[in-house]
Amino acid sequence: MHLFTRLCGLIALVAASVSTHAGTPEQAVLEQFHQSIKVGYNTLTTETSTLLRAASAYCEEPTTNHRKALNKGWLDAFLAWQAVRFVNFGPVENNNLAWQFQFWPDPKNLIARKAKTILKAEAPVTSNLIEQSGVAVQGFPMIEFLLFDEQQSIGQDALPAPRSCELLIKVAEHVNHNTEALASQWSDFRPHYLANALYQETTLKAGMTALEILEERRLAQPMGLRGNGRRNPYIADAWRSGNSLKAAKAGVAGLQNHFLPGLTTLLDARGESSLASRIRAQFNKVADNFPAADAPMQTLLGDDDRFRALQGLYVDVSQLATLVNDEAAVALGVIRGFNSSDGD
Amino acid sequence: MSIHRRSLLKATLAGCATATLVGCSLLPRKTGSQPERYSGAVGLPNGGFGVSAFDRAGATLWQAPVDTRCHSGCNRPGQDEILFFERRPGWSFYVFDAATGQRRHRILAQNGEHFVGHGVFSPDGRWLYTTASRYEQGQGIVAVYDAQRGYQRTQTFELGGIGPHEITLHPDGNTLVVGLGGILTHPDYDRIKLNLDTMAPALILMDRHSGSITGRLAPAHHHQSTRHVSTSANGQIYAAYQYQGPRHETPALLARLENGQLREYRFDPLTQSALGNYIASVVAHPENDLVAAASPVGGTAILFQGSTGALITRLSLPDCAGIQSLAGGDFLVSSGQGKLVRLSAHYPAREVAHLPVHWDHHLV
Numbered sequence: 133m134h135l136f137t138r139l140c141g142l143i144a145l146v147a148a149s150v151s152t153h154a155g156t157p158e159q160a161v162l163e164q165f166h167q168s169i170k171v172g173y174n175t176l177t178t179e180t181s182t183l184l185r186a187a188s189a190y191c192e193e194p195t196t197n198h199r200k201a202l203n204k205g206w207l208d209a210f211l212a213w214q215a216v217r218f219v220n221f222g223p224v225e226n227n228n229l230a231w232q233f234q235f236w237p238d239p240k241n242l243i244a245r246k247a248k249t250i251l252k253a254e255a256p257v258t259s260n261l262i263e264q265s266g267v268a269v270q271g272f273p274m275i276e277f278l279l280f281d282e283q284q285s286i287g288q289d290a291l292p293a294p295r296s297c298e299l300l301i302k303v304a305e306h307v308n309h310n311t312e313a314l315a316s317q318w319s320d321f322r323p324h325y326l327a328n329a330l331y332q333e334t335t336l337k338a339g340m341t342a343l344e345i346l347e348e349r350r351l352a353q354p355m356g357l358r359g360n361g362r363r364n365p366y367i368a369d370a371w372r373s374g375n376s377l378k379a380a381k382a383g384v385a386g387l388q389n390h391f392l393p394g395l396t397t398l399l400d401a402r403g404e405s406s407l408a409s410r411i412r413a414q415f416n417k418v419a420d421n422f423p424a425a426d427a428p429m430q431t432l433l434g435d436d437d438r439f440r441a442l443q444g445l446y447v448d449v450s451q452l453a454t455l456v457n458d459e460a461a462v463a464l465g466v467i468r469g470f471n472s473s474d475g476d
Numbered sequence: 477m478s479i480h481r482r483s484l485l486k487a488t489l490a491g492c493a494t495a496t497l498v499g500c501s502l503l504p505r506k507t508g509s510q511p512e513r514y515s516g517a518v519g520l521p522n523g524g525f526g527v528s529a530f531d532r533a534g535a536t537l538w539q540a541p542v543d544t545r546c547h548s549g550c551n552r553p554g555q556d557e558i559l560f561f562e563r564r565p566g567w568s569f570y571v572f573d574a575a576t577g578q579r580r581h582r583i584l585a586q587n588g589e590h591f592v593g594h595g596v597f598s599p600d601g602r603w604l605y606t607t608a609s610r611y612e613q614g615q616g617i618v619a620v621y622d623a624q625r626g627y628q629r630t631q632t633f634e635l636g637g638i639g640p641h642e643i644t645l646h647p648d649g650n651t652l653v654v655g656l657g658g659i660l661t662h663p664d665y666d667r668i669k670l671n672l673d674t675m676a677p678a679l680i681l682m683d684r685h686s687g688s689i690t691g692r693l694a695p696a697h698h699h700q701s702t703r704h705v706s707t708s709a710n711g712q713i714y715a716a717y718q719y720q721g722p723r724h725e726t727p728a729l730l731a732r733l734e735n736g737q738l739r740e741y742r743f744d745p746l747t748q749s750a751l752g753n754y755i756a757s758v759v760a761h762p763e764n765d766l767v768a769a770a771s772p773v774g775g776t777a778i779l780f781q782g783s784t785g786a787l788i789t790r791l792s793l794p795d796c797a798g799i800q801s802l803a804g805g806d807f808l809v810s811s812g813q814g815k816l817v818r819l820s821a822h823y824p825a826r827e828v829a830h831l832p833v834h835w836d837h838h839l840v
Contacts, residue, residue, distance in 0.1 A: 221723065231668050240664050267668065324724040330749065334723065469795025470519050470812030470834035471772035475756055476547055476563050476593060476641075
């Protein structure tokens with residue numbers, strides 16, 4: 133309609149770009165993001181395969197060594213997931229895969245409730261049962277419950293009880309299957325990702341959201357810096373195994389590997405190399421808080437000296453979030469909205 | 477809870493303590509029963525949530541705090557009363573004195589139910605129809621309240637489907653028009669979409685007296701979550717979708733009910749892409765053939781001709797979501813960054829105010 137062509141005024145009419153920018157830094161960055169995340173997903177698949185083998189080996193022969201290997205298998209796979217957990221778009225959106233891998237937060241302790249229901253029931257633990265039981269059953273937290281929950285570990289159903297072993301193996305199979313599907317779908321997703329320039333902003337927002345979740349929900353809330361002011365280790369993730377901080381560390385490392393290179397390339401291309409350098413340095417500063425901060429959240433919250441280590445980490449993460457989510461976002465024109473981020 | 481709240485407020489509201497009217501002395505009048513007063517659910521600079529009303533001069537008339545984030549609301553015909561509904565899962569709705577913002581009632585959802593953010597009154601202002609969910613069974617319902625008797629719950633109409641959202645009243649005075657999003661959620665599972673493979677969205681027409689369903693129209697694809705609806709003064713019905721498939725697919729997001737079918741409106745590829753597969757509001761203007769829709773995900777609002785689906789204008793406005801029809805034929809679009817922009821078929825879009833709040837999805 134001709135009125136459309138007349139529109140020009142105080143509000144600029146901006147045509148969103150949907151085409152690719154072949155040969156531009158933007159295109160190169162999308163390639164970089166895709167390839168790097170692919171590596172992360174492949175690592176995740178490898179680790180969940182190891183976890184599944186370890187679960188089967190332990191249940192077949194529950195020796196101390198097999199148990200050690202199983203615990204390590206869970207942790208390695210869980211940390212591999214942390215490294216790519218920031219990716220909240222693409223195939224991981226299918227069938228709530230991200231929620232399947234890690235149902236969190238869990239304020240109603242559905243993990244324990246669901247586990248107890250399944251363990252008390254008589255129907256065989258089948259792949260179909262896991263499929264039908266919802267996201268609280270289908271991922272790393274359920275395996276963590278079986279391996280590390282204090283009450284569970286001393287109860288009648290404690291591993292290597294047959295039914296717990298069945299549940300352990302079926303969930304490990306489910307996780308492994310999901311990671312294989314995710315890695316394969318991510319490869320298939322490549323042409324769409326590269327062809328749609330909107331995915332650049334989507335990827336940037338994903339990294340920014342992950343930093344904010346780390347700062348606010350995974351650190352500030354358990355530390356009592358929000359809400360009622362009480363310290364509470366049980367609202368952190370991976371509290372049963374005492375790995376909340378290891379998970380945070382792996383998440384930051386994942387951002388450093390899979391997100392930071394693309395982010396800084398874009399900043400360099402916009403003449404913001406100084407900001408890019410400051411962000412790189414701040415990532416390193418966050419990493420420097422470990423191993424001091426590498427302890428169970430409960431330990432860090434329960435001792436004032438250890439709490440100071442946690443505060444140091446929180447301050448550095450907070451400064452990193454400001455650099456990326458405020459300064460880099462402005463420099464790159466990324467707007468994370470009140471409605472667009474959390475709509476209805 | 478939006479985890480972006482604190483940093484968003486930090487970034488966007490700093491130093492913005494008062495309303496800023498841009499380039500004009502008065503805001504345009506609204507259509508409808510409260511032409512001089514605008515209101516909406518808001519995010520506040522202190523990180524809390526509220527409901528805010530302001531006048532045509534951009535001055536805040538009142539601001540009422542609420543416990544959790546609200547979504548949309550409705551004016552009660554014939555009474556100086558305005559209601560706002562908590563967003564999904566909404567455990568209550570609030571009734572305010574529309575002139576002062578004083579809270580008159582807070583009505584809690586019945587056990588096993590939660591509200592989803594929308595409601596509408598009967599023309600005489602007595603009966604409130606609000607969409608809700610029986611979350612254990614995953615049943616969408618219309619819950620009916622008697623405003624004359626202190627908002628007592630009187631009836632429950634079943635929608636025969638999952639995930640109702642916006643509800644409005646057809647100008648025939650009898651037909652409720654309901655967007656049934658089709659998406660199953662449960663309060664124990666945050667806001668996870670639990671049934672994407674099997675979702676069955678629909679536009680529902682319901683007799684408001686009997687609760688009988690007189691029309692159920694399914695969109696072309698089961699991932700076109702039919703969440704927002706609007707009716708024009710001459711009875712045309714529009715539906716807006718939020719597409720649950722991949723971002724790189726760009727199906728139709730708007731449709732009009734014609735001859736017992738949903739006629740989909742697709743726009744040019746740039747516009748389709750700019751809408752980000754997500755429409756937060758659709759409003760048919762009561763005075764003309766124009767329809768406006770807003771997408772905060774795409775940061776885009778559009779104006780199109782209702783009868784033909786021809787695009788008239790496209791506006792880039794970050795985080796835009798709310799739409800209000802204005803007397804004289806234009807629209808007002810609100811954004812999560814506090815902006816109010818006048819959208820017209822006749823002259824360039826114009827920012828008319830910048831207020832120190834985050835406007836939530838709908839203007840009332």
